[in-house]
Amino acid sequence: MEFKKLLEQQSEEAFKKYIPTLSIDCVIFSFHENSLQVLTVKMKDQDAWGLPGGYVKKEENVDDAAVRILKDRTGTENIYLQQFYTFGNLKRSESAFEAYDDGIWNKQRFVSIGYYALAEHSQVKLVIDEYSSVVEWKSIADLPAFMMDHSTIFDKALLTLREQLNNHPIGYNLLPAKFTMPEIQKLYEAILGKKLNRGNFYRKILRYDILTKLEESRKGGAHKAPDLYRFDLEKYNSALKEGLKGSW
Amino acid sequence: MEFKKLLEQQSEEAFKKYIPTLSIDCVIFSFHENSLQVLTVKMKDQDAWGLPGGYVKKEENVDDAAVRILKDRTGTENIYLQQFYTFGNLKRSESAFEAYDDGIWNKQRFVSIGYYALAEHSQVKLVIDEYSSVVEWKSIADLPAFMMDHSTIFDKALLTLREQLNNHPIGYNLLPAKFTMPEIQKLYEAILGKKLNRGNFYRKILRYDILTKLEESRKGGAHKAPDLYRFDLEKYNSALKEGLKGSW
Numbered sequence: 001m002e003f004k005k006l007l008e009q010q011s012e013e014a015f016k017k018y019i020p021t022l023s024i025d026c027v028i029f030s031f032h033e034n035s036l037q038v039l040t041v042k043m044k045d046q047d048a049w050g051l052p053g054g055y056v057k058k059e060e061n062v063d064d065a066a067v068r069i070l071k072d073r074t075g076t077e078n079i080y081l082q083q084f085y086t087f088g089n090l091k092r093s094e095s096a097f098e099a100y101d102d103g104i105w106n107k108q109r110f111v112s113i114g115y116y117a118l119a120e121h122s123q124v125k126l127v128i129d130e131y132s133s134v135v136e137w138k139s140i141a142d143l144p145a146f147m148m149d150h151s152t153i154f155d156k157a158l159l160t161l162r163e164q165l166n167n168h169p170i171g172y173n174l175l176p177a178k179f180t181m182p183e184i185q186k187l188y189e190a191i192l193g194k195k196l197n198r199g200n201f202y203r204k205i206l207r208y209d210i211l212t213k214l215e216e217s218r219k220g221g222a223h224k225a226p227d228l229y230r231f232d233l234e235k236y237n238s239a240l241k242e243g244l245k246g247s248w
Numbered sequence: 249m250e251f252k253k254l255l256e257q258q259s260e261e262a263f264k265k266y267i268p269t270l271s272i273d274c275v276i277f278s279f280h281e282n283s284l285q286v287l288t289v290k291m292k293d294q295d296a297w298g299l300p301g302g303y304v305k306k307e308e309n310v311d312d313a314a315v316r317i318l319k320d321r322t323g324t325e326n327i328y329l330q331q332f333y334t335f336g337n338l339k340r341s342e343s344a345f346e347a348y349d350d351g352i353w354n355k356q357r358f359v360s361i362g363y364y365a366l367a368e369h370s371q372v373k374l375v376i377d378e379y380s381s382v383v384e385w386k387s388i389a390d391l392p393a394f395m396m397d398h399s400t401i402f403d404k405a406l407l408t409l410r411e412q413l414n415n416h417p418i419g420y421n422l423l424p425a426k427f428t429m430p431e432i433q434k435l436y437e438a439i440l441g442k443k444l445n446r447g448n449f450y451r452k453i454l455r456y457d458i459l460t461k462l463e464e465s466r467k468g469g470a471h472k473a474p475d476l477y478r479f480d481l482e483k484y485n486s487a488l489k490e491g492l493k494g495s496w
Binding site for chain 2 (some may be wrong): 020021058059060061065083085088089090109111113161162165168192204241
């Protein structure tokens, strides 16, 4: 039982290094081949999959800890990251470390702060650390069983993302720099988990006034070359702060 | 220095009773005389005002702790309560307990989970506990200086409320059972901190399909008696879960 020994050895150090009671879990989304994907980790010694996470150092802001954990796992800091909810049920991690001593760090009560991240698929380098055996993107349409309350954390992240479609622009970190209307519509559909009417989508997304239509169109293919768009970053960032047009 | 002794005496008990590192702060809103108000507390021994808060017991879910703290402070559980953000900056409470020993409970590092509450003004009984000298509703248009990072916590709660106007119905816990269109418009205006066009407001709020127009109208007054509305609770609750009409 190599892994058990590792956790036991590092337990003492963890008590010294991190603030007690608090952990961080990250729901890292990307958009790839028209599917919304989430980064999952298989921890050594656990059957179920989990979300990547970590702890907060004693001399570290919580937000900085989230950035550090994300960077450790994806090799990049250049990711949209936002806190969305904190999970504090008493028994949320019960059963995860049954075979371990009660005194071990990992078996303490942790309240976990959830962050969701939007990452460009191609920019992420998957990093396997000493605690994990596999790190993998999985389509949200085909998720595995999660350990602890990680499916609750994932569900809440997705719900938050869906609700924020009404307030905030999305896509800059998920789509390529130039994209077609059908491509951004597919992103919205993947997040919402439903088909949208094409005409309504076009009208609504254009009303947000965050897209610039490019002179060029995409070459190749049998059909008429589709129009290309990019985000108007100034308007996009202003809408991130002030809310989308059509909001109250 | 009576208060200092009280905190010192209760410090040891607090270490035994509560989980470390975590506190809860509540932003309790009500709507009274056309103004959005927030419950503020003056802690003995502190010059600035603060938001009511507390800690999480070792055998208690975090959400249950929030309900308990709210009940202790307002005398009622019948309040809409929602977690909105967790505040984890290293120095967020620096300067608040300078005169105290470093070992005292209140001077530890606390990451604070923010909950906002929507309360019916008349139902709230203001409770002064042994730590506070005054508890008061204050109009959000005229707030006092806050201790620690409580103005950041308040700002984030108000921002969350504003954004949620686009996704969720609001008003059931803030308005009387029967209300006029100008009254619900004033609530929206108080939350948004801006005037809204009357015609646009009517159209948009009716499109949400959560209001029922009553047969009766309000008697008295020199002008034509205004129409009265109430929330259709079934549709209201469904919109709380599924989002408002017109959302994505």
